[in-house]
Amino acid sequence: MKAIVQYEYGSPDVLAFADVETPRPAAGEVLVRVQAASVNARDWHVLRGDPYVARPSADLGWRRPNVTIRGTDFAGRVEAVGPAVTGVQIGSEVYGEAPRAFAEYVAVPQDRVAAKPATLGFEEAAALPLAANTALTGLRDAAKVEAGQQVLINGAAGGVGTFAIQLGKALGATVTAVCSTRNVELVSSLGADDVVDYTTSDFSRLDRRYDVVLDLVGNRSLTALRRVLVRRGTLVLSGGGLYGGGSVFGPLGLIIRGQLSAPFVSQRVVVFDAVPSSANLTTLREYAEAGRLTPVLDRTYPLSAAAEAIRYVEAGHARGKVVISV
Known part of the structure; x- marks a missing residue:
């Protein structure tokens, strides 16, 4: 073959x-x-x-x-x-x-x-499999997103991010998507309730607070990410980011720092492993067939x-x- x-x-x-x-x-x-x-x-x-x-x-x-x-x-x-x-x-x-x-x-x-x-x-x-499973595991299992919560997705126009917008909405959350100017229309079409264009605004400096931040990029410090969380909010770090740390630690650098700081802050800092499973694939299939995941x-x-x-x-x-x- x-x-x-x-x-x-x-x-x-x-x-x-x-x-x-x-x-x-x-x-x-x-x-x-x-x-x-x-x-x-x-x-x-x-x-x-x-x-x-x-x-x-x-x-x-x-x-x-x-x-x-x-x-x-x-x-x-x-x-x-x-x-x-x-x-x-x-x-x-x-x-x-x-x-x-x-x-x-x-x-x-x-x-x-x-x-x-x-x-x-x-x-x-x-x-679907890796990217959508990462979004599902990060929001449903790691962050335990509930209806009515405010969720911010940093890296919303990428493979995981486009699924995370749709799954966040399916879980009942209000979703804010962070992306570049050329992707504003795309993430809005996927259901994002609000969009932050990072070429003109730094979401970590805006006067907005979220129950959950799903970071898929690794281009902000832990301090900046925690700044936009409510007091008992949840920061979810994914290892699939494009940036952060160079070739020694790569995106793992931010994750390691997040794990070390977790016991000392009021917010939850969660690192998760999106384990492949037929059960999650079946869930994703059901969302897709219901028209909630494209x-x-x-x-x-x-x-x-x-x-x-x-x-x-x-x-x-x-x-x-x-x-x-x-």
Whole structure:
């Protein structure tokens, strides 16, 4: 099969479009014929082995990546099932989150795959898993957003942010979106009740207070982020930001400082891990089929041009999601 492979850290230039062995599903796994995949900030962080402190993880290695096929999100059809798999039929249209998704086939644990939203095509469905799960976990589980609360999303026009606006509204919150001038109309169309254009206003200096701040960027200090919270508000920090800390700590620098300060401040400072699960994928499917969650697709690239897709996302100007058609 064809896949996007990486044998050393570096720029997108180190990626190759190559022939590799088609995986076989192990016990508890399904083999999916990938129709579409999507790019996340995580992909270029892994590509560069950045930040260095994350290299002991399962995907990264000190000198070279442990997982050599890139990609995480996918949508496609079930080609085969391994032993002990139940409830999944060959030919079913599915979507999910698992390593090695930038390929014609991917073997996925059953608990990381779910039926594709019937209202979405493969490219739209592939945009959901990591980004929408991050938004769902951050707002519903980490922040415990309730109806009537005021929620601010810093980085609202990106992959996670566009989903966070819609899920915040679905949870009953009043949502303020922070974005650039060119994205004001976009975030408003997704349901944002208020928009702060960061090219003309610094949200951390405005006389407004929020119950929850979801920071997806890492371009403000902890002091600035806490300044806009009510006394018992919640600051939720995501590790997927584009900025903050350089190649040693990257966005983890702000997260580490947040964890250290948490016991000493009145506001909650929460760092969360958006664990992939079929349960959350099912929830996202239900929101999508109810018309409450719509992916925003910026650009689509063929699998052979995945390096260019990652380069575009790394530049930091993508609106919503960038998708790879397989």
